[in-house]
Amino acid sequence: MGFPGPNDGKLVADDAPDRLGEGEGGTVTVVLASRTGAMLQADAVHAMLEGVPGVTGVETAAGEGSGTLGFRLRYGAEDIRRSLFEAAVRNELCLLEVKRQHVSLEETFCKLTGGEKPPGGEAGRGPQPEQTPPLAA
Numbered sequence: 001m002g003f004p005g006p007n008d009g010k011l012v013a014d015d016a017p018d019r020l021g022e023g024e025g026g027t028v029t030v031v032l033a034s035r036t037g038a039m040l041q042a043d044a045v046h047a048m049l050e051g052v053p054g055v056t057g058v059e060t061a062a063g064e065g066s067g068t069l070g071f072r073l074r075y076g077a078e079d080i081r082r083s084l085f086e087a088a089v090r091n092e093l094c095l096l097e098v099k100r101q102h103v104s105l106e107e108t109f110c111k112l113t114g115g116e117k118p119p120g121g122e123a124g125r126g127p128q129p130e131q132t133p134p135l136a137a
Contacts, residue, residue, distance in 0.1 A: 025076040029061055031097040032088065033068045040069050045093070052087045054078035064096060 030049075034040050042060070049058045049071055057074035064070070073080065081098060088095050 025056070025074065025078075026100060026102040028073045028075065028080060028084065029070065029097070029099045029101070030073065030084065030095060031062075031064050031068050031070045033094045033096055035092045035094045037067075038092075039067070040093075042069055045069055045091075046071065048087060048091055049073060049084075052080055053083045054080040055084075068096060 032040065032045060046058055046060070049055060052073070054075050055073050056076055059072045059074075061070035061072045073084070081100065084098070085095065087093075
């Protein structure tokens with residue numbers, strides 16, 4: 001039984017699993033605070049983050065309480081952390097947290113196959129083992 005989908009048996013990628021997602025980027029989650037103690041303006045910080053070289057999208061995320069703001073930044077092939085740090089310094093911001101997450105193999109599979117989930121069931125679980133009937137006594 002095959003896995004029907006938009007690619008119908010056509011080769012869409014041919015490489016080692018750890019290399020398939022290379023250059024796909026991922027997300028960086030940041031928590032920021034003012035270095036001067038001033039109250040941060042979310043719209044201004046959002047706009048500043050959109051201007052960081054390599055950033056392809058900015059979403060609001062959880063901060064760490066009063067005086068902090070959190071954001072999730074999408075990026076492409078280019079590592080944005082150095083540019084992010086430089087932008088924070090220029091704007092009198094302190095980076096309290098920087099957490100990078102690369103695109104997963106499953107996300108790469110979905111992108112290559114037009115959004116189909118991998119064969120074998122639920123996302124991230126892979127194929128399930130066959131059930132073996134108990135031996136008769």
